[in-house]
Amino acid sequence: MDQAFWSLWGDGQAEISTYDLTYPRYGAPRSGVAVAIFVTEPFSFEARVKADPGKHATSDVFPVMKLNLVQDFPTGIYDYNEQTSSFLALASLPQQPGGHLTKVSFSSQEWCGHSWAQWLRRPDGLHYTGHSYFDGEADRATIVPAPAAGITEEQLWFWARGMAEPRLEPGGEVTLPFRRSLQQERHSHREAACVKARFTREAKPVRVTVPAGTFGAETWRVEEQDGTSFTFTVEAAAPHRILEWRSSDGERGVLVKSDRLKYWEMNKPGGEAALARLGLRQRPPRTP
Numbered sequence: 001m002d003q004a005f006w007s008l009w010g011d012g013q014a015e016i017s018t019y020d021l022t023y024p025r026y027g028a029p030r031s032g033v034a035v036a037i038f039v040t041e042p043f044s045f046e047a048r049v050k051a052d053p054g055k056h057a058t059s060d061v062f063p064v065m066k067l068n069l070v071q072d073f074p075t076g077i078y079d080y081n082e083q084t085s086s087f088l089a090l091a092s093l094p095q096q097p098g099g100h101l102t103k104v105s106f107s108s109q110e111w112c113g114h115s116w117a118q119w120l121r122r123p124d125g126l127h128y129t130g131h132s133y134f135d136g137e138a139d140r141a142t143i144v145p146a147p148a149a150g151i152t153e154e155q156l157w158f159w160a161r162g163m164a165e166p167r168l169e170p171g172g173e174v175t176l177p178f179r180r181s182l183q184q185e186r187h188s189h190r191e192a193a194c195v196k197a198r199f200t201r202e203a204k205p206v207r208v209t210v211p212a213g214t215f216g217a218e219t220w221r222v223e224e225q226d227g228t229s230f231t232f233t234v235e236a237a238a239p240h241r242i243l244e245w246r247s248s249d250g251e252r253g254v255l256v257k258s259d260r261l262k263y264w265e266m267n268k269p270g271g272e273a274a275l276a277r278l279g280l281r282q283r284p285p286r287t288p
Contacts, residue, residue, distance in 0.1 A: 001090050001163075008239055009065070014039035017241060017258040018278045020211065023073045024250035025080065025187070032073025032080075033280070034253050036157070036242070037263070039066050045093055048103050048120055063090040064102065067157055078111035084183055086154040088164055095123055097148070099165040104154045106182035117182045119144065126152075130182075137189065150177030150194060153184065153230070159199075160220040160232035161240040170218070171203030178224060184249075197224045205236050210243050211279075212255040217243055 001009075019034040043064040044051040051061045065088040072081050084106045092098035105118035113133030119126040126144040130137070151165065158164035166174050178197035185192050202219040209215075216236040223229045233244040246252040257279035266274050272282045 004238070009040045011260075013260040013262055015239065015241070015258065015260050016263060016278055018256045018280055019253035020256055021071055021073060022250065022252040023071060023080075025073065025075050029250055030073040030075060030080075032071065034072075035068075035070040035278075035280075037066075037068040037070075040064065040090070041066050043087060043089075043102070045096055045102070048087075059093075062093055062096065064088055065090055065158060065163055067154075069157070075110070081109045082183060083107055084154060084181070086157065088155070088158045090163075096121065099163075099167075101152065101155050101158075101164075104152065104182060106186065108183070108186055115186055117186065119182070121146065132186070134189065144179075145194070146179075147177040147194065150179065152179045153181035156220075156222060156230055156232065157242065157245075160234050160242060160245075166199055168199065168201040168220075170201055173198060173200040175199070178222065195224055195226070197222050206233075208233055208243055210255045212243070212257055215243055 015038045017036045019036065021032040021034040023030050023032055041064055042051040042061050043049070044056045044060050045062065046056070046060050067086045067088075069084045069086070071083070072079060084104065086101055087103040089096050089098050089100060089102045096102050100121065102121050103118065105116070107116045108114060115132040117128070117130035119128045124143060125146045128140070128142050128144050130140045132138055151159070155164050159166070166176060168174065175196055175198050177194045179194045180192040200221045202221070206217050206219065207214060208217045217233050218236050220232045220234060221229060227248065229248045231246050232242055235241045235243055241255065241258055243255045244253065257277065259277045261274060261277070275282055
């Protein structure tokens with residue numbers, strides 16, 4: 001990444017954006033809230049976690065862009081609380097290509113139980129581990145073949161912001177192998193297949209209005225061979241925030257507010273006052 005990228009993303013803060021969320025579940029669209037947290041970190045290839053200073057060899061550490069995508073939505077009497085953590089390599093190692101995800105983890109909590117899965121990119125494929133409360137899906141570990149140029153659905157969030165492969169100029173397109181997300185696997189109870197998909201970046205900018213305001217924007221789209229599609233409407237100017245995303249499955253997120261914060265320093269009493277900057281409200285207690 002260039003100096004302009006690091007002058008913003010190297011400032012020690014996280015970009016936090018909130019979205020009005022629509023998520024299809026049990027045959028109906030559910031209204032909820034999504035929070036997308038983008039932040040850069042030093043990362044250990046061996047441990048696949050944020051590298052604490054001085055604990056790892058220099059050759060083992062590389063920069064990543066982390067996205068924690070939190071999605072909360074109700075389904076009748078109970079809520080779904082889900083989070084996907086994705087780690088994009090911002091530099092290359094011999095074992096890890098830059099511009100691709102090095103790790104993805106997903107967890108889902110709801111009244112029926114909880115599920116968790118992750119994969120780690122290694123030279124021989126995606127090393128997958130999963131655990132679920134469903135019979136027949138309780139514990140699983142395998143290596144998923146991953147074509148070198150292929151990407152997974154989680155990478156789209158970085159791709160549409162110009163951070164990840166495949167790099168496209170306005171009006172450009174390319175066809176590559178594509179794999180659906182860990183979240184989609186969990187909800188469909190089916191292992192995702194690697195299929196061909198067409199990636200496009202529209203040539204002409206558009207003007208869009210969302211709760212966060214009116215912006216010049218670009219449209220990035222992915223279309224699978226079976227007709228499934230994903231569309232990202234992205235701020236044309238830096239930092240290229242995602243203004244809206246939608247899929248043909250019925251999922252949609254629309255930007256409400258965005259700010260840059262050291263949120264990890266706001267966990268003391270009184271820190272909740274900053275929620276207003278993000279268009280959120282403090283959750284009220286059940287009892288006084």
